[in-house]
Amino acid sequence: DVKVTQSSRYLVKRTGEKVFLECVQDMDHENMFWYRQDPGLGLRLIYFSYDVKMKEKGDIPEGYSVSREKKERFSLILESASTNQTSMYLCASISGDSYEQYFGPGTRLTVT
Amino acid sequence: QKEVEQNSGPLSVPEGAIASLNCTYSDRGSQSFFWYRQYSGKSPELIMFIYSNGDKEDGRFTAQLNKASQYVSLLIRDSQPSDSATYLCAVNTGRRALTFGSGTRLQVQP
Numbered sequence: 001d002v003k004v005t006q007s008s009r010y011l012v013k014r015t016g017e018k019v020f021l022e023c024v025q026d027m028d029h030e031n032m033f034w035y036r037q038d039p040g041l042g043l044r045l046i047y048f049s050y051d052v053k054m055k056e057k058g059d060i061p062e063g064y065s066v067s068r069e070k071k072e073r074f075s076l077i078l079e080s081a082s083t084n085q086t087s088m089y090l091c092a093s094i095s096g097d098s099y100e101q102y103f104g105p106g107t108r109l110t111v112t
Numbered sequence: 113q114k115e116v117e118q119n120s121g122p123l124s125v126p127e128g129a130i131a132s133l134n135c136t137y138s139d140r141g142s143q144s145f146f147w148y149r150q151y152s153g154k155s156p157e158l159i160m161f162i163y164s165n166g167d168k169e170d171g172r173f174t175a176q177l178n179k180a181s182q183y184v185s186l187l188i189r190d191s192q193p194s195d196s197a198t199y200l201c202a203v204n205t206g207r208r209a210l211t212f213g214s215g216t217r218l219q220v221q222p
Binding site: 041 | 120144146154155156157158161200202204208209210211212213214215
């Protein structure tokens with residue numbers, strides 16, 4: 001079974017803090033994704049990465065950056081957290097020849 | 113117009129009935145279609161995918177795809193209370209990432 005793990009299930013941060021969300025997958029997948037999920041808005045793509053050190057902006061990249069130094073790890077960085085970044089953050093991965101995304105358990109981030 | 117549209121629900125069906133969930137998409141070039149189930153507070157889990165026009169069956173679940181009409185549906189036969197969840201439709205619109213609908217909440221009444 002594909003396993004995607006995220007560093008925290010719940011996180012509370014203050015406005016202006018730098019926040020790191022970590023995602024690790026154990027299936028040697030090339031592609032990894034960060035989404036945020038908000039009520040009524042569904043899942044929205046923030047960034048994705050198709051290889052080590054390669055990244056592409058998704059639909060809502062503003063206020064976020066990412067890092068992929070190793071194939072199994074994809075980090076989402078909130079440079080200066082704001083209250084409108086309070087959300088559920090979901091990481092996902094897929095192999096190069098598939099579109100079947102597998103999700104991690106999610107991190108519920110609250111910015112106060 | 114949203115790229116992937118779903119009725120938010122809730123869709124309420126009695127136990128044992130067929131639940132029918134629908135999804136429309138705007139990009140005619142879309143090639144692959146997915147249904148995810150998401151329980152409250154949990155992450156989405158993949159339950160079905162379909163690439164070709166027609167029906168695809170997997171146990172109590174049937175996915176139906178009509179590319180000419182740009183809709184994909186999910187039928188759940190013999191619905192159980194444990195099927196109560198939000199069902200997300202996702203479409204590959206030409207990039208590696210999927211585009212998700214907002215989801216339909218299904219309630220199965222015992």
